[in-house]
Each structure stands twice: as C-alpha cells, then as structure tokens.
Amino acid sequence: xxxxQYVFFLVLIPVFxxxxxxxxxxNRYPLSQTELGFVPYQLGDTIGFIHSGGFEFDFQVxxxxxxxxxxxxxxPGEDYFSYEELELILQSNEPELIFRMTLPAQIIMSGxxxxxxxxxxxxxxxxxxxxxxxMINDKLYTEIFVFTNQLPETSLITFxxxxxxxxxxxxxxxxxxxEAYYINN
Numbered sequence: 001x002x003x004x005q006y007v008f009f010l011v012l013i014p015v016f017x018x019x020x021x022x023x024x025x026x027n028r029y030p031l032s033q034t035e036l037g038f039v040p041y042q043l044g045d046t047i048g049f050i051h052s053g054g055f056e057f058d059f060q061v062x063x064x065x066x067x068x069x070x071x072x073x074x075x076p077g078e079d080y081f082s083y084e085e086l087e088l089i090l091q092s093n094e095p096e097l098i099f100r101m102t103l104p105a106q107i108i109m110s111g112x113x114x115x116x117x118x119x120x121x122x123x124x125x126x127x128x129x130x131x132x133x134x135m136i137n138d139k140l141y142t143e144i145f146v147f148t149n150q151l152p153e154t155s156l157i158t159f160x161x162x163x164x165x166x167x168x169x170x171x172x173x174x175x176x177x178x179e180a181y182y183i184n185n
Contacts, residue, residue: 087101136171160176
C-alpha cells in the first residue's frame with residue numbers, strides 16, 4: 001500500500017465513524033398488567049392434554065421471558081421507540097408439538113401471533129373474547145379467545161384453531177379433520 005492510500009484510509013475511517021450518527025430512543029412501551037395477565041403460565045409448568053382419540057400427554061412451559069424490541073427504521077441514525085414483548089413456548093414430546101406465542105405491548109401492535117409447529121395463528125384483540133363459552137370434559141370455560149390458522153384451506157390434515165382463556169391458557173387445539181387436543185384437568 002502506498003503512503004498516500006494509508007493516510008487516506010486513516011482519515012477516512014474516523015470521518016466515516018463520526019458521520020454515522022446514532023438514533024435516539026424517543027419512547028418506551030412496557031407491557032401492561034392486562035397484557036401480562038393474558039399468559040397464565042409460569043416457567044416449568046406442566047399442563048395435561050388429551051387427544052380426542054384418548055391419548056394423554058403433557059405440555060411443558062420451556063420458555064417464558066420478557067424482552068425489549070425496537071421499532072424498525074429504514075435508515076441508520078433514525079430515531080426509534082422500544083416496546084416490550086412476552087415470549088412463551090410450550091412443548092410436548094409425544095406427540096411432538098411446539099406452541100410459540102409472542103405478545104407485544106398492545107399500544108404498539110394490537111393482537112397476538114402464535115404458531116404450532118410453524119403453522120401461524122393470530123387474534124386481533126386480547127380484551128374482546130371471540131366466544132362466550134365452551135364445555136370441555138364437563139367443565140365450562142368462558143371468555144374464550146380463538147386463534148385462527150392464517151393459511152388458506154388445505155387438503156392436508158393440519159391445525160385450524162386454538163381456543164384460549166386468560167385463567168387457563170390453551171384449552172383446545174382444533175384440527176381440520178374434526179380431531180382435537182383438549183386440556184385435561
């Protein structure tokens with residue numbers, strides 16, 4: 001490298017570093033008590049389930065954590081805001097099911113997204129239940145939120161809905177072939 005190129009790079013690097021201004025966090029949006037109350041689980045909880053064919057199994061809460069995310073900005077140095085998210089993962093070994101839910105601060109993003117084995121589901125409100133009640137194993141569940149599968153109909157056997165309550169979490173996972181998994185309390 002010639003001396004001129006060396007000096008050029010020594011000057012260019014600090015100029016480049018100084019020209020990249022850092023964005024400023026303009027606001028922070030933590031999860032509210034209502035949002036935190038939407039997830040009734042604790043890390044390590046075990047929840048019994050039964051398939052409509054009689055097979056019993058357990059889900060276990062393997063992840064339950066709060067974390068901060070930042071708004072997407074189009075350019076380096078733009079101002080941004082931060083919002084808190086709650087991540088939940090339930091897992092069973094047999095059958096192999098993985099339920100993932102991400103609950104963002106609702107003031108920023110309304111609704112909740114979740115997935116079972118990479119099939120995406122969603123609801124638009126955590127304050128307005130979808131159904132009034134549902135009877136499962138001689139127990140009446142009320143104020144039910146129904147997460148619906150966001151893929152178009154398919155001829156493959158797949159999950160089509162998740163029934164959820166604030167006090168109990170998942171109470172039913174419906175499938176498109178009329179089979180289902182039910183909470184087994």
